[in-house]
Amino acid sequence: MKRCVWVLLVIAVMFSLSACAQQGPVLLKGVAYQGPDGKPAGASNVTVGVSPFKDERGKIASVLGKRTIRDAVENDLVVQGTVADLVAAVMKDALKARGIAIKDVPAGDLGELAGKADAADIVIGGEIKTLWVDALSQPLDVKMTAEVQLRVSAADKAEKKVFRTLVLNSKVERRDIVFSFDTVVGALSEALTSAIDQLMQDDEFKKRIH
Numbered sequence: 001m002k003r004c005v006w007v008l009l010v011i012a013v014m015f016s017l018s019a020c021a022q023q024g025p026v027l028l029k030g031v032a033y034q035g036p037d038g039k040p041a042g043a044s045n046v047t048v049g050v051s052p053f054k055d056e057r058g059k060i061a062s063v064l065g066k067r068t069i070r071d072a073v074e075n076d077l078v079v080q081g082t083v084a085d086l087v088a089a090v091m092k093d094a095l096k097a098r099g100i101a102i103k104d105v106p107a108g109d110l111g112e113l114a115g116k117a118d119a120a121d122i123v124i125g126g127e128i129k130t131l132w133v134d135a136l137s138q139p140l141d142v143k144m145t146a147e148v149q150l151r152v153s154a155a156d157k158a159e160k161k162v163f164r165t166l167v168l169n170s171k172v173e174r175r176d177i178v179f180s181f182d183t184v185v186g187a188l189s190e191a192l193t194s195a196i197d198q199l200m201q202d203d204e205f206k207k208r209i210h
Contacts, residue, residue, distance in 0.1 A: 012116055023075070026067065028188070030185045030189075043099045048101070048123070048209060050125070051110065052084060055084045062085065064083050065146075120157065134148070142175065144174045146171070146188050148171075152168060153190075169198075170192070171191065
């Protein structure tokens with residue numbers, strides 16, 4: 001019994017010390033697409049162009065979350081570059097995992113982009129409505145919520161018009177006794193992957209890329 005009490009006291013001290021964390025932004029590294037298990041998909045004959053995503057979150061372009069320690073210390077959680085860059089990179093990785101060739105295309109009307117002679121077979125793009133993680137750290141209780149909402153459209157080169165528009169939603173909630181930035185990265189990666197997989201598993205989109 002006494003041993004348990006001492007263990008709890010040690011943990012409480014550790015959390016108390018963590019409350020002295022430095023102020024300012026914290027760079028999150030490693031947010032990425034969590035590819036499907038098993039053998040990589042074979043190569044597809046289709047090339048998909050990825051247009052830059054428009055960030056409509058109303059947040060600073062590089063900030064994708066906040067860590068709060070006992071309502072006293074707050075850290076903005078940021079990415080290298082912008083959140084829009086991150087979404088585009090994760091989208092490309094999801095396509096590559098399915099054996100699909102990708103190319104970068106400029107921002108613009110997807111129908112017009114798809115109609116250009118040098119366009120990819122399919123062009124995708126859209127808006128970031130939500131991409132955010134909140135982490136609240138208190139002694140022996142860490143609450144974390146990662147949310148993603150993307151509005152994604154896809155246009156076909158042959159038809160020169162948008163053939164599919166989807167709103168992709170995902171939410172991941174976790175509760176732990178110890179805070180870890182790796183857990184934050186994992187939650188964001190899971191939420192982004194889940195949202196983008198909704199596009200990859202859409203029947204109409206799958207039909208066009210295979």
